[in-house]
Amino acid sequence: MRKYISLKNKIEKTALVKVEPFKQQIRKTNPHKHNNYFEIIYLSEGTGFHTIDQSVFSIITPTVFFIRKEQVHFWDITSKPKGFVVLLKKEFLQASLDYKLRDLLSQLSHITCLKINEPQNIDALFQLLVSEKDFTVTEGLLKALLAKIIARSTPFSTSVNKSDTITLFQDFLKQTDNLHNSVAYYAQRLQISPQKLNAICRKTHQQSASEILGEHIIDEAKRQLLYSDNSVSEIAYNLNFSDSSYFIKYFKRYMGITPKAFREI
Structure with a gap:
């Protein structure tokens, strides 16, 4: 179980x-x-x-x-x-x-x-x-x-100092109980255009805003698949996907396998 x-x-x-x-x-x-x-x-x-x-x-x-x-x-x-x-x-x-x-x-x-x-x-x-x-x-x-x-720790590479915008964007993404698969949604919350948010993300993290967002969504999806009994449909709903088939395609594009296959590994 x-x-x-x-x-x-x-x-x-x-x-x-x-x-x-x-x-x-x-x-x-x-x-x-x-x-x-x-x-x-x-x-x-x-x-x-x-x-x-x-x-x-x-x-x-x-x-x-x-x-x-x-x-x-x-x-x-x-x-x-x-x-x-x-x-x-x-x-x-x-x-x-x-x-x-x-x-x-x-x-x-x-x-x-x-x-x-x-x-x-x-x-x-x-x-x-x-x-x-x-x-x-x-x-x-x-x-x-x-x-x-x-x-005194093993050296690690520090990222470029984050602007207030990228820090706030990441704070929003940490609110895993209300993730949205939409860069436009977060751009609106930050009161900037999606293009501006994407430019800031690329300059700061060498990733697009959608790539950063996708990593957070996939991480949360994997947590729910591994550590909950929620169905794939329920997880899709929790992550604000319009339907489970879109979520399955989205997950497979990132992971190479379906959510069900990932859960059964």
């Missing part, structure tokens, strides 16, 4: 950020999403595997995982883990006036896993964050932590 995606909420309703040690009793978990927060997981000890969407990562410590709210993930840990977890709501950034902190988070928000080469002081910063309650101090500690993670 196919498992449903559970929705976990590990942060209080009124809290904007939460930092705590990684629970050492965690070994195996079922596929789940997070309830409206970005999660940063640092492991200094532990072995096993971490699956995020369709990617399986071997846990080679020290390492950091970044999990967006729309992603499905689960653990298969084979030895005692040690580390820390940061839960960060969007409202935290909205309340923050530290633009450097926002920039650091923007750099990391589209990365899934980083190998830490020099972990010195990273544990200490996490430990300070666990007990800190002052918002301003938390901002400073979090900024220092993210800067050290970037500086």
Whole structure:
């Protein structure tokens, strides 16, 4: 029987950020999403595997995982883990006036896993964050932590600084419960022409707006096919396709197989 995606909420309703040690009793978990927060997981000890969407990562410590709210993930840990977890709501950034902190988070928000080469002081910063309650101090500690993670991790290529338009476009696409297969729909929400949105996407990501949109739609379709009992017709409806036959053709164009065949793999 196919498992449903559970929705976990590990942060209080009124809290904007939460930092705590990684629970050492965690070994195996079922596929789940997070309830409206970005999660940063640092492991200094532990072995096993971490699956995020369709990617399986071997846990080679020290390492950091970044999990967006729309992603499905689960653990298969084979030895005692040690580390820390940061839960960060969007409202935290909205309340923050530290633009450097926002920039650091923007750099990391589209990365899934980083190998830490020099972990010195990273544990200490996490430990300070666990007990800190002052918002301003938390901002400073979090900024220092993210800067050290970037500086001491395996090199990765950073994308061109995103304009407000491309950032807002991607924010809309993260609202996976209301995806629309229409560049014109998002251009209208951004109050620009589809041609302008396409030009911005090509300049920033070397992809057309429809290609970026298509990746989000296909990722969400795969999540629902893998982790829900929704029929193909129901998934097509959830993704705002006019009919299931169009959705099937769309999915096959990207994946080379039908949704039903993908589910049965």
